[in-house]
Amino acid sequence: MLPMEMSSNFVKSIIEEDLASGKVKDVVTRFPPEPNAYLHIGHARAIITNFELAKMFGGKTNLRFDDTNPVKEDAMFVEAIKGDIEWLGYEPANVFFGSDYFEETYRRAVMMIKKGLAYVCDLSADDVSAYRGTLTEPGRPSPNRDRSVEENLRLFEEMRSGRIPDGAKTLRAKIDMASPNINMRDPVMYRILHVHHHNTGDKWCIYPMYDFAHPLQDAIEGVSHSLCSLEYVDHRPLYDWFVEKAEMEHVPHQYEFGRLNITNTIMSKRYLKQLVEAKVVRGYDDPRMPTLVGLRRRGYTPEAIRAFVLGTGLSRINSTVSSEMLENCLRDDLKMKAARTHAVLSPLKLTIENYPEDMTETFEIPNNGDNPELGTRTVSFSKHIWIDKEDFAETAPDKGWKRLSVGLEVRLMQAYFVKCVGVVKNEAGDVVEVRCTYDPATRSGSGFNLRKPNGNIHWVDAATALPATFNLLEPLMVDSDADRSIFDRLNPHSWNEAQGYVEANLSNVPIETKFQFVRVGYFSVDYDSKPGSLVFNRIVELKSSFK
RNA sequence: UGGGCUAUAGCCAAGUGGUUAAGGCAUCGGACUUUGACUCCGAGACCGCUAGUUCAACUCUAGCUAGCCCAGCCA
Numbered sequence: 001m002l003p004m005e006m007s008s009n010f011v012k013s014i015i016e017e018d019l020a021s022g023k024v025k026d027v028v029t030r031f032p033p034e035p036n037a038y039l040h041i042g043h044a045r046a047i048i049t050n051f052e053l054a055k056m057f058g059g060k061t062n063l064r065f066d067d068t069n070p071v072k073e074d075a076m077f078v079e080a081i082k083g084d085i086e087w088l089g090y091e092p093a094n095v096f097f098g099s100d101y102f103e104e105t106y107r108r109a110v111m112m113i114k115k116g117l118a119y120v121c122d123l124s125a126d127d128v129s130a131y132r133g134t135l136t137e138p139g140r141p142s143p144n145r146d147r148s149v150e151e152n153l154r155l156f157e158e159m160r161s162g163r164i165p166d167g168a169k170t171l172r173a174k175i176d177m178a179s180p181n182i183n184m185r186d187p188v189m190y191r192i193l194h195v196h197h198h199n200t201g202d203k204w205c206i207y208p209m210y211d212f213a214h215p216l217q218d219a220i221e222g223v224s225h226s227l228c229s230l231e232y233v234d235h236r237p238l239y240d241w242f243v244e245k246a247e248m249e250h251v252p253h254q255y256e257f258g259r260l261n262i263t264n265t266i267m268s269k270r271y272l273k274q275l276v277e278a279k280v281v282r283g284y285d286d287p288r289m290p291t292l293v294g295l296r297r298r299g300y301t302p303e304a305i306r307a308f309v310l311g312t313g314l315s316r317i318n319s320t321v322s323s324e325m326l327e328n329c330l331r332d333d334l335k336m337k338a339a340r341t342h343a344v345l346s347p348l349k350l351t352i353e354n355y356p357e358d359m360t361e362t363f364e365i366p367n368n369g370d371n372p373e374l375g376t377r378t379v380s381f382s383k384h385i386w387i388d389k390e391d392f393a394e395t396a397p398d399k400g401w402k403r404l405s406v407g408l409e410v411r412l413m414q415a416y417f418v419k420c421v422g423v424v425k426n427e428a429g430d431v432v433e434v435r436c437t438y439d440p441a442t443r444s445g446s447g448f449n450l451r452k453p454n455g456n457i458h459w460v461d462a463a464t465a466l467p468a469t470f471n472l473l474e475p476l477m478v479d480s481d482a483d484r485s486i487f488d489r490l491n492p493h494s495w496n497e498a499q500g501y502v503e504a505n506l507s508n509v510p511i512e513t514k515f516q517f518v519r520v521g522y523f524s525v526d527y528d529s530k531p532g533s534l535v536f537n538r539i540v541e542l543k544s545s546f547k
Numbered sequence: 548u549g550g551g552c553u554a555u556a557g558c559c560a561a562g563u564g565g566u567u568a569a570g571g572c573a574u575c576g577g578a579c580u581u582u583g584a585c586u587c588c589g590a591g592a593c594c595g596c597u598a599g600u601u602c603a604a605c606u607c608u609a610g611c612u613a614g615c616c617c618a619g620c621c622a
Contacts, residue, residue, distance in 0.1 A: 007570080008561060034622055069621065125620055132618055136549045139618090170620055180550040182618050191620035210622050234551055234617055256552085258615095263558080311571055313560045315553090318615070322558050325572045335585070370585070402583060413581055444581065456581045519582045546583040 004307075006052050009314040011255055015057055015225060024224045027059025031085070031092070032066045032214070035077040035198075037269040038284045038291045039084045041305065041326075045260045048309040050227060051090045060093035062221055067199060068098045068213045075198040084292040088302045098217050099199040105208050105216055106160070108246040109171060109189055113152045117245050118189060119145055120155035121172045128170070131177075132185050138178035139185045145174065159192055162205045166192050173212070175241065183238050187211050215239040219248035226254045230318060258318040260309075264475035265290050265323060271486050275476070280490060287526070287537045288476050288494050298473065299514055299524025299539035304330040323475065327540040334514055334522050334539075339367040339374055342413070342458040343517035343536070345470050345500040347386040349433045349462065352418060355383040360463065363444070365414045368516075377505050381415050384462035386501050388520075391457040392434055394423060402455035404434065411453040413518065417442035458518045465501035468534040471526065472496040507531055514539070 006012060018024035029050040033043065054061040063085060067073050085092065112118040121142045123131060133139030147155075159169055171190040179185055189212040194205045208216075215238075218226045226239075232254065239254050261267060266275070267290055275281045275289070284291050287298035295305065308329040312321050361381045367374040387404070396405040404410045409419040416438045424433035442448045478491040502517075513525045521541040529535040 032622090036622090066622070072621070121620095123620095128620070129618070134549085134618060137618095138549090167620065172620095182550080185618085188620050193620085207620095209620075214622085230552065231616055232622095236551095258553085260559095311559085313571090315560070317553060317559090319559060322572060325559075328572060331584090340582080369581085400583085411581060453581080455583080458582075516582085516584090519584070542582075542584050544583060 004310070006049075006056065006310050007313060010316065011049075011053060011225065011227065011257065011314060012056070014255060015053065018224070019057065026222070026224065027054050027057040028062070028222050028224045029054045029059065029227060030062040030064050030218065030221060030223050032064045032098075032217075033081055034066045034069070034073060035081060036072045036074060037077065037273070038293055039081055040267055040269075040272065040290045040292065041262065041265075041295060041308075042260055042267045042290075043084075044088060044292060044305050045309045045312075046227070046229075047085055047088055047090060048306055049257075049314060052310070053225070053227075059224070061090070062094045062096055062223070063092035064096040064098065064217060064221070066098045066210070066214070066217075067197070068207050068210060069193075070195045070197040070207065071193060073198060078198075080293070087292065087296060088305065094221075096217075096221065097199055098213055099197060101213070101217055101220055102200060102204055102208070104220060105213055106206075108216060108248075109208070109212070110153065110156065111247065112173070112189075112245055113156060113171075114149055115245070116149060116174065118171055118173050119147050119152050120159065121145075121170050121186075121188075122168070123170075125167060128188070132182065133177070135182070141177050142172065142186065145186070156190075159190065159206050160204070162194070164192055166194055168192065171206075173238075173242075173245075175238075181234055181237060183211065183235050184241075187238060211235060211238050212242055215242045215252065215254075216246060216248065218252035218254075219243055219246075219250045222250050223252040226252045228254060228256055230256050230258050230316065232256055256316065257314050258316055260312060261318065261320040262290070262326060263320060263323050264477050266477055266486060274486065278487070280487070281476070285527075287471065288473050296512075297524075297527060298537050299512070299522065300326075300330055301333050301514070304333040307333065330522060330540050331543070334516065336368065336371045338514045338516045338522060339377075340369065340516040340518050341367070341377070341503050341506065342379070342460050343468065343470070343500060343502045343515075343520060343523070344386040344388050344458070344460050344465075345472075345498045345517075345520060346389040347500050348389045348392055348431070350385040350387045350418070350436055350459070351433060352383050352385065352436050352438045353421065354437045357383055359383070360461075363414055365444075377503075379414070379503055379505070380461045380464045381412075382461050382463045385412065385459045386462050386465055387412075387434070387457055387459045392420075392431065394431060403457055404455070408454045409439075409451075410455045410457050411442070411444070412459045413456050414444045415459070416440070416444070417453050458520075460501045460503055462501075464504040466504055466507055466534060468500060468502045468506075468536060470498040470500060470523070471535065471537045472498055473538055502534060502536075506534065509534070516542075 031050050051061045121144045170188045172186045175184045177185045190206045285293040285297045308326045391403045406420045418436040418438045422435040423431045426432045474494045476494045477489050511525045522539045523536040526535040526537045
């Protein structure tokens with residue numbers, strides 16, 4: 001069963017307590033992506049968690065683009081990210097940018113200088129690093145640590161004016177160079193970057209660092225619960241310090257949860273970029289990619305992704321969930337929603353000897369036997385039929401064989417029983433045609449029950465079937481050994497194409513339409529598909545206990 | 548003795564002193580079946596380890612072990 005809402009977890013408990021104690025009145029969360037990459041399913045977890053949590057408590061969720069580093073960001077991603085969130089089914093209460101708050105952030109920085117809590121530092125990047133100390137040794141104070149408030153004010157203004165080159169000065173928080181938490185050793189608050197910003201243009205040449213900007217942004221927006229991943233745990237003391245020292249009226253709190261990984265799936269932005277740039281994949285929306293655009297193109301539904309995220313829970317552990325879990329969510333979602341039709345992926349000709357050459361029948365059959373609301377469709381039947389190679393073996397391999405073999409009788413689903421009376425082979429000895437006879441008394445729907453077939457197989461009428469391409473997608477990675485290069489871990493068979501046939505009624509299917517191809521799997525119409533040249537992506541296979 | 552975080556079945560994950568330790572995925576049986584699907588029934592845990600507190604410990608305490616994170620003018 002698909003989980004429809006978030007089960008018990010530590011963040012939910014915290015919110016319940018905060019509400020009960022009166023510490024928090026309005027639940028406000030936010031999803032703060034940096035606009036520098038396509039979103040992937042790991043982001044989907046953050047999105048879904050933030051939105052569902054707020055929704056559950058009558059709160060709201062903002063989308064906030066964390067655009068404090070113009071050298072890495074690109075406005076193109078802003079629209080892409082908005083689209084992904086909308087596709088997932090969420091609507092942000094507000095769409096903000098970190099850059100909306102540059103003026104306010106600057107004022108707070110000035111305030112902190114006046115309070116003697118921030119200073120302009122002349123150290124180079126290398127020197128800042130050297131002065132910082134190591135994990136086991138304390139750092140040393142910057143030579144400029146005790147500059148006067150007046151001088152700091154003057155220099156900070158000078159930084160802003162544009163007269164100082166990149167990297168020559170920084171504004172630093174005056175905290176504790178001996179702190180065992182390295183984040184507290186006078187972290188940089190502002191750096192000089194003479195770079196054009198996608199929102200603020202050339203107005204600024206100093207940009208705030210994440211550690212300073214983020215808590216202020218949360219505070220300004222009235223965020224109550226600021227969720228982030230585990231690697232920010234060590235930043236929380238800094239977060240709280242900035243909120244307090246910058247005298248923010250609203251006090252947000254940060255809570256961290258573990259990242260979600262999926263087996264056989266590479267999730268880091270960097271690796272995904274490498275795959276695209278090396279042309280290992282066909283783009284960010286390649287149906288093998290774990291990006292939201294990739295999953296969408298492949299045929300994953302927002303409902304399945306939401307069920308997956310809700311079903312895997314939330315904790316302070318970096319988890320690696322089996323990809324089978326995601327696959328199951330897709331099957332579960334499409335089980336009742338998708339029409340079930342016939343497709344033959346590896347065609348083998350079947351000829352019914354006792355069926356008249358010029359006869360054609362049409363059958364009205366249900367689109368989904370478990371869901372009458374999906375209606376019916378008409379399929380044709382005639383002397384020449386395509387079946388799947390896998391459904392035929394000249395001699396049955398074992399007594400459990402439930403398909404067709406010489407001398408055995410199976411049901412062509414929704415049609416007739418056919419009995420194999422012989423085969424035609426080519427020079428190489430491969431079976432190229434199966435010869436059968438059919439029994440008119442066994443017509444589906446007739447109530448015939450005098451004998452049981454050896455199995456049920458799908459088929460399409462060769463006279464009317466449409467040729468189609470099937471993209472049989474497998475994991476990009478076969479090896480989870482993170483020590484090896486991703487290029488050494490690639491699955492050489494991640495993309496297999498099959499040429500086969502589908503029912504004639506699929507001639508005009510729109511892209512992204514989902515089907516269950518009976519006994520084969522769930523498929524979605526690819527973006528490249530068009531009438532006369534149909535392309536289907538296999539989203540997931542059906543489960544099978546057949547070995 | 549840098550600091551921090553984590554530890555419940557193969558994978559996720561509830562559980563916050565007293566329950567047969569939820570649930571999902573996976574796996575293995577069985578039933579049903581015009582999908583070897585679905586559905587249904589059944590099966591799995593010495594709760595990281597060791598001491599302790601307690602009538603009672605997955606839950607509290609101490610010690611230990613293992614894994615992950617931190618030394619960007621990235622986020």
